[in-house]
Amino acid sequence: MSDGRRRGLFLTVMAVLFGVLALSNCTKALQHLYGPKTLGIVIFGVRFERVLANVILGPLMGVVLGAYSYGLWNRRPWVAPLSIAYAFYVPANLVLFWYFQTGPEVPPLSFLVIYLAVALTGSIATALYLAYHHDKLASA
Numbered sequence: 001m002s003d004g005r006r007r008g009l010f011l012t013v014m015a016v017l018f019g020v021l022a023l024s025n026c027t028k029a030l031q032h033l034y035g036p037k038t039l040g041i042v043i044f045g046v047r048f049e050r051v052l053a054n055v056i057l058g059p060l061m062g063v064v065l066g067a068y069s070y071g072l073w074n075r076r077p078w079v080a081p082l083s084i085a086y087a088f089y090v091p092a093n094l095v096l097f098w099y100f101q102t103g104p105e106v107p108p109l110s111f112l113v114i115y116l117a118v119a120l121t122g123s124i125a126t127a128l129y130l131a132y133h134h135d136k137l138a139s140a
Contacts, residue, residue: 007075008136014126015072022065028058045096072126075138080130087127090119 029051031039041048041057048054068086071079094116
């Protein structure tokens with residue numbers, strides 16, 4: 001780091017994980033082709049079933065998460081508001097998805113609870129970490 005401050009293990013791990021998630025979102029169209037009933041982009045609880053929707057929305061969400069990853073990796077100040085927005089988006093997306101999904105392919109409750117814990121840890125913990133450690137973000 002040029003300013004003498006280190007990124008730290010938590011920000012490094014989260015930047016890498018959000019980068020992987022960005023790549024995953026960019027390939028949603030391919031995932032959808034592999035399993036159209038169970039795979040594809042989910043936005044605000046709605047799984048998009050058309051290939052074109054996944055071709056457009058997957059990379060779009062991938063760009064957002066890629067920017068998030070870049071901001072964390074480089075400790076940019078603008079990543080803090082993005083982390084807050086994402087921390088609200090993730091639980092809303094999960095709850096709405098489980099509300100709308102009523103078919104037999106819904107995973108068991110134990111899986112949902114574990115998935116929710118992991119997803120919330122990544123999104124909310126990152127926002128909280130940035131809120132309490134804003135001094136670790138590089139100035140402009």
